[in-house]
Every structure is written in C-alpha cells, then in structure tokens.
Amino acid sequence: MATPLHAWNLAPKQAIALQSQLAKRLELTDRIDPVRHIAGVDIGFEDQGANTRAAVVVLRWAPNAASHLAVVEKVVHREATRMPYVPGLLSFRELPAALGAFEKLAMTPELVMVDGQGIAHPRHLGVAAHLGLWLDLPTIGIAKSRLTGSHTEVGEARGDWVPLTAGDAVIGVVLRSRAKVKPVFVSPGHRLCLDTSLSWVMSCLGATKLPEPTRLADRLASRRDEKRTPAR
DNA sequence: GCGACAG
C-alpha cells in the first residue's frame, strides 16, 4: 500500500520515506505574519524514558515595551513514549507529545523555535521542519550539536557564524551565540529563509547561549524544573 | 567495510 501521508508509529524504512515526501512541501521563503508572540518548544523524558514530557513557552515580542520577551503562557504535556531515539528520526519520537502540548495552548504564536534541527538534516526534515509543516507555522531549529553537514571553524566572539553546508547547499549556520561557548546550529524549519531565521535567533539571545524561547522551554521540559516548581 | 549520529 502507499505510504500514509502522516503517521507516527512507522518502521524506520517507512519513516525515512515519509520524510523525503514531506520535505518537498517545505517553504524556505518568508511567509510569516507580524510577530507578536514567539513560542519555544522542547522535550524531556521521565521514568527512564517511558514517558515523554513536552513543554511550550510563549513569549511576547514587543521590542519597545517593558513586557518584551515576557512569558505569556506555559504548557507541559505528558504522554507515553512511543518510539526509541534513532538518529535522523527524532521527530517521530518527539512530535506526538509536542503536538499534544500545542493542543493545550490557548493562543497561537506567529513564530516557533524548536530545540533540534530544521532542514539541517539528511533528508531536510529535522524536528523543527516537521513540526512547522504539521502546524503550518514558521519554525526555526536551534540545535546544540551537529547532525549533518560540514563547516569551518567559527570565530569565538558572540555573533560570529559560518555556513553549515551539505554538498553545494547551505543548510544552516553554526552560530557562536555566546563568547567562547560551544556554538549552536541554526537552520530554518518552515516558512522562513535562513537569513531571516538567523536574525530572529540573534534578536532573541539573552545572557546564555540559547535564545530565550528555547532556553525557557528547555528548562520547563527538564527534570530540573521540578526542583524549582513542585510537581502538581 | 568503517565511522558518524539532533535529543
């Protein structure tokens, strides 16, 4: 039978085929509404991996207001883990829970930043790209390490960056988001070009290496957060 | 055949 247009519990071979099909639908040019809110998404695991914990944090984007980058909504969603971690197939493991979190979200952000790769993926469909297609929202992938592609050394000053390439194609940038700290890998997910993706990430940088949306989602998705905020 | 390999 034909490969289903979408599904989560797929055998690796089917999942790979689906990624190649979905990648054809990606829009890598800007198609974004005026930004008022930016969401950060990240996934964590509990009970030795048996359960998946998805976190979405929405920040206000108002450059000239006191409420700039203030948190306006937070959501945590848990569900049983369905797939193991397989390099290149991360979205099949993390997206079900992420979508569950978005369903609980009261508002819709105009831009979404995801912890992981966008198109900087073997078949151009990293978690950020896959999520962008599913939600039909502009997404950007910010990964803490490299999955694929090659690059030269990055300058050590905050803001320095070099292109991440795969053959002749530029699939992302390696950005030194913080002086002397391991760089992050930025790549567009959906409905944005690389230049725009990079400028959004840079404009959301705070005092740490991760842009605020992703940093806060990271904290919420992590077990570390429970120690700060008693479970409930 | 031998590495590399987001979270």
Add this chain to the structure above:
DNA sequence: ATCTTGTCGC
C-alpha cells in the same frame, strides 16, 4: 535525553 557533586572561573 538521562544518571549525578563538586568545583573552576568570570
């Protein structure tokens, strides 16, 4: 990702 304490440095 997760298991985990202290410790080096701005």
